[in-house]
Amino acid sequence: MTPQAAYDELIKLRKELIVFGSIGSVLGWDQRTYMPAGGSKHRAAQLALVAGMSHEKATHPRIGELLKAVEGSDLLKDPAAAAAVNVREIRREYDREVKLPRALVEELSRTTSEAYDVWVAARKENDFAPFKPWLEKVVKLVREQADCYGWKACRYDALLDGYEPGATTAEITALFGPLQRELTELVAKITHSGKCPPQKILNSEYPVDAQEDFCRETAAALGFDFNSGRLDTTTHPFCSGIGPGDTRLTTRYNPKSFSDAFFGTLHEAGHGIYDQGLDAAHYGTPMGEAVGLGIHESQSRFFENFVGRSRAFWKRMMPRARKFFPRALGRTGLDDLYFAVNDSKPSFIRVESDEATYNLHIILRFEMEQALINGDLKAGDVPGAWNERFRKLLGLKVPDDARGCLQDVHWSGGGIGYFPTYTLGNLYAAQFFHAADRELGGLDEMIAHGDFEPLKKWLNKKIHRQGMRFRSNKLCQEVTGETLSHRFLMDHLNTKFTELYELQ
C-alpha cells in the first residue's frame, strides 16, 4: 500500500467516524430541546449504542495499520500542511482511545448517566449527601481513565489533554497565578469604590417574544448564519455544531431579566460562528475541526464580552434595544445601560458572574479538581473545602451547596479537566481582540457602526479556517505574535472597570 493510498483510506474512515459521531449530536440536541419526557429511557439506549459503536470505529485496528503505513513518508514532510496535521491528530486520538478498555468506557458511561440524575436531584434538594458516593465513584473512574492515558508530571495533565490538547497543569498554573493576584486586587478596588450600576434596568419588563427576536437579530448581525443554524430554548444553554450547514444555539428566557438570554445568545453565537467558520472542505478531518476548548471558548467570550459588553456595541444597539423593550429601556441612557451590563461584584453562581470575578470561580475549580484527582481531597470533603476556598477567593460565605459545590453539571458527567479551558478562553479572547484591533484598525469604530463583517472575516481566516493546524498556544503566537499571557485580559478589565467604577 502506498502512503497516499493509506492516507486516503485513513481519511475515509475518519470522515465516517465523524459523520457517525454527529448523529450523536443530533440525538443530544433533540434530548435537550424537544424530546418528550417519556422518551428518556429509549434515548439513553440510543446514545449508549452510538457511544459503543463510535468507540469500536475509533479503535479499529485498521486505523493503526494505516497510520503506520503513512507515518514517516514524504507525504507528511510539511508539518503545517493538511496531511501532516491530520495524521498527527488522528495518531494522537487513536493512541488515547485504544488505551481505554471498553469495560471502563462502559462503566464510565453508565456511572455518569446515573450520577447526572442524582446530581440534578441533589442540586434541587440542596443536599450534597446523596451525591457524595456518586462523586466518589466518578472521581475513582476518572482517575483510572487518567492512568490509562498515562502521564508524567501529574495525573491531571492526562485529563487536561482531552480538552486542551498539549496543555499542562504547570503551564496553566503559571498563567493563573499572576491572573489571580491581579484580579483579586481589581475586585477589591471595585468593591471599595462604593459605586453601583443601576442594575434594576436589566430586571424589568422583557417580554419573551421580543427577547427572542432581539437575540436572533443580534446573532445574525454578528455573523451567525440562520440559514445554516437555529436558536432554540433549553434549561442549560449550549451550542451544537452538528455538521456543515447545521449549527444550533440554545438559550433561556426570563421575562424579568435581560442578561440571561441576551448575553447567553451572544456567547453561544460566538461558538456557532466558529463552527460555521470551520472549513467544510476539510469536514471530518482535524484540519476542519476546532483546535481545542480554550480557543472555542475564546470565540464565545469574544462576542459575549469583548463585543457585547463594550460601549461601542451599545452605542450601536441602543436604538434597537429601545424599540424591542420600550417599557424597560425607553428612557434609559447609554451610560446607564453600559454600566448595568458591566456590573461587577462577587457572587455565588459562576454562570451569572461578571467578566472580572468569573475567572476566580474557575481558579477555585481548577485547584479543587487537581486535589481530587491527585488524591489530596476526598469527595466527602468537597463542600467544606469549596466553601473555605470560596471565602478566600471571593470574600463570600457560601450559604448552601446548591450555590456552592453542587452548582455545575461537569463533575457528575466525569468532565474533570474542562473548567480551566473557560479561563483560557477569556485570556485568548482578550489577546485576539487586541490583535484584531491592531490589524483591522479601530475595531470599536467598526462595532459602533455595526460593521461586523471585517471582524468575522478576520476570525474566519486567522482562527476558524486554521482547524487543528497548530496547537492552541502556537495558534495564539501565529495570530497575535506572542504566546498566551494574562496581560491582555487584565489590561482590558483594568481599563474598563477603572473608568466605570472611577477607580484610582
Added chain:
Amino acid sequence: MTPQAAYDELIKLRKELIVFGSIGSVLGWDQRTYMPAGGSKHRAAQLALVAGMSHEKATHPRIGELLKAVEGSDLLKDPAAAAAVNVREIRREYDREVKLPRALVEELSRTTSEAYDVWVAARKENDFAPFKPWLEKVVKLVREQADCYGWKACRYDALLDGYEPGATTAEITALFGPLQRELTELVAKITHSGKCPPQKILNSEYPVDAQEDFCRETAAALGFDFNSGRLDTTTHPFCSGIGPGDTRLTTRYNPKSFSDAFFGTLHEAGHGIYDQGLDAAHYGTPMGEAVGLGIHESQSRFFENFVGRSRAFWKRMMPRARKFFPRALGRTGLDDLYFAVNDSKPSFIRVESDEATYNLHIILRFEMEQALINGDLKAGDVPGAWNERFRKLLGLKVPDDARGCLQDVHWSGGGIGYFPTYTLGNLYAAQFFHAADRELGGLDEMIAHGDFEPLKKWLNKKIHRQGMRFRSNKLCQEVTGETLSHRFLMDHLNTKFTELYELQ
C-alpha cells in the same frame, strides 16, 4: 448451541438493529421539523451512513446462522406465540434484506434524501422540470431494488410486500375494482344531488394558536399520550414512532381553514395511538411492531373519519369548538358543521379530499406506480399521464403540477408501493369500526359522551398489542370474523352520504 440460546442471541441482535434504526427516525423527524435548510447535505450523509450500517447489521451472517439454529425446533411449535412470530418475521426480513447490495441501499438513501429537497422546491415553484431527473433516478433505483428482491407475477409485488407483507397486486386490484365502480356511482350521485354543505363555515377565522390548542386537547381526549409524544408543524404531516415513550405527530395550520390541521391531527393521532399501544415489553421484536402499513393507516382513518367525521363526535365537540373559535363557530349549528366536515366533491389534493373521493386519488396513484415500475410510463410523461387519468377518474382538469403529480412526498422518498395501503387502511377501518360497534355496543353513544377509553382499550387489545402475530388479512379475520371486503366502507359511505345529500 441450543435453540433457546440461538433465539436469545437473535432477539438481542434484532433489538440492537431496531434501536439503531430508530436513530434514523430521529434524524428523519428532525430533518422535516427543525433542521436548518443548510444542513440538508450533511443530513443526507448521516442518513446514508445509518442506512448502510443498518443494512450491514440486518444482513449479518450471524443472523442467518441463528435463524437456522432455531428454526424447526420445539421452541416454535405454537405458530401464534411470540417466539414463532418473531422468528418467522425475522426470517422474512433477513431474506429480503440480504438480497440488497449495500451500495444500492446507500445510493437510495442519498438519492432520496436529495430528491426530497428538490421535490420541496419543485412543488413550491410549481415546476416539474427540476424534479424530473430526480424522479427518473429514484424510479431506476427502486426498479433495481424490486429486481433484487425478486418477483413472480409482477415487479410491483416486490415493492408492495415491503409495506404490506404478503399483499399482491392482483389481490389489491380485485378489491379496488368493485370499489372504484361503486365509488364512481356514489360520487356521481352526490355531484348530481345539487346539494352543497355550508363550506364557508370551515374557511373562516381560525387563529393558529387556538387551532393548536384544540388539536392538542382533542388528540389527548382520544387517547394520545403527550407525556410520551409531541405535536409539531411540518409541510407534510406525519407520525414518527421513534421508540417506547417517544411518538411524534406533526400537522400544518392554515389560519383560514379548520379542516387541514384538525383532521390531519386526528389522522396522525390515530397512527400515534397505534404506536403508543404497541407492547413495549416486545420492543425491538416483530411482536412489538405494527403488522403493516394498511393496518397502521386503518388506525389513523378510524379516528380521522369514523370517529372524527361522525355526527356523534360533533355532538360532543361542538361546545369546545365554539369556545376555541367563537368568531367562526359561535352561531353555527351541529347539522351545518357536520355537513360541512363531510363535504364531498372531486378536488385536486389527495390529503384535502373527502372520504368518498379520496380512494379515487389512491387508485390513480396505484395505477401510475405500476406503470412506472413495469416500465410502461417514463418519469417525464408523469404530468401528462396524471392529468389525463385524473380527468377520467375525478372529472377535473388539473390546473398545474403543484395540484397534480407534485403534490405528494412519497415518490421523492422512493416510497413506491406505499399508496395502495392508504385505501387498504380505509377498508380495514370500516370493517374494524363495524366490529367494534357490534362488540362494544353503541359506539356512537360512547363517542357522543366523550367516553373514548373503551374504544382505545379495544383497539389496544385487538390490534395494537397483537404486533405482527398475524398477517394483516388474518388479523382482519381474527378481529372481525371475515376477510377484508370493500362492502363495509361502501355501506358506511352510502349510508352517510345518502342521508347528508338526500340521495335517492
